Amino acid sequence: MDQEIEVNQSKRVKLKVVYEDPDVLVVTAPNEDELIKILLDLLRDKPMNVKELHSILSGLASEDKIRRALIKLVNDGVVYMGVDGRFTVAGV
Numbered sequence: 001m002d003q004e005i006e007v008n009q010s011k012r013v014k015l016k017v018v019y020e021d022p023d024v025l026v027v028t029a030p031n032e033d034e035l036i037k038i039l040l041d042l043l044r045d046k047p048m049n050v051k052e053l054h055s056i057l058s059g060l061a062s063e064d065k066i067r068r069a070l071i072k073l074v075n076d077g078v079v080y081m082g083v084d085g086r087f088t089v090a091g092v
Helices: 032-045 050-057 063-075
Strands: 002-006 012-020 025-027 079-081 087-089
Touching: 032 050, 032 063, 032 079, 032 087, 050 063, 063 079, 063 087
Parallel strands: none
Antiparallel strands: 002 012, 012 025, 079 087
């Protein structure tokens, strides 16, 4: 079963629910493709650095996984990093 999980006030992502009861919700961490989609959605709202992205996604993705996904996006020309270290979606 997939369920939308709120990662911040305005963004919700679908993750697979492993276990749920009234007190606990356990979901699987996003795979690389899901993480890339989540990052793109977040970066479309505003440019962010790795620390800001990790603070939003803490518990879902490690800082290293976020960096790897961002590097892939930069290499693919989808995202670029500004001089201030913030990542921005190209063309936005």
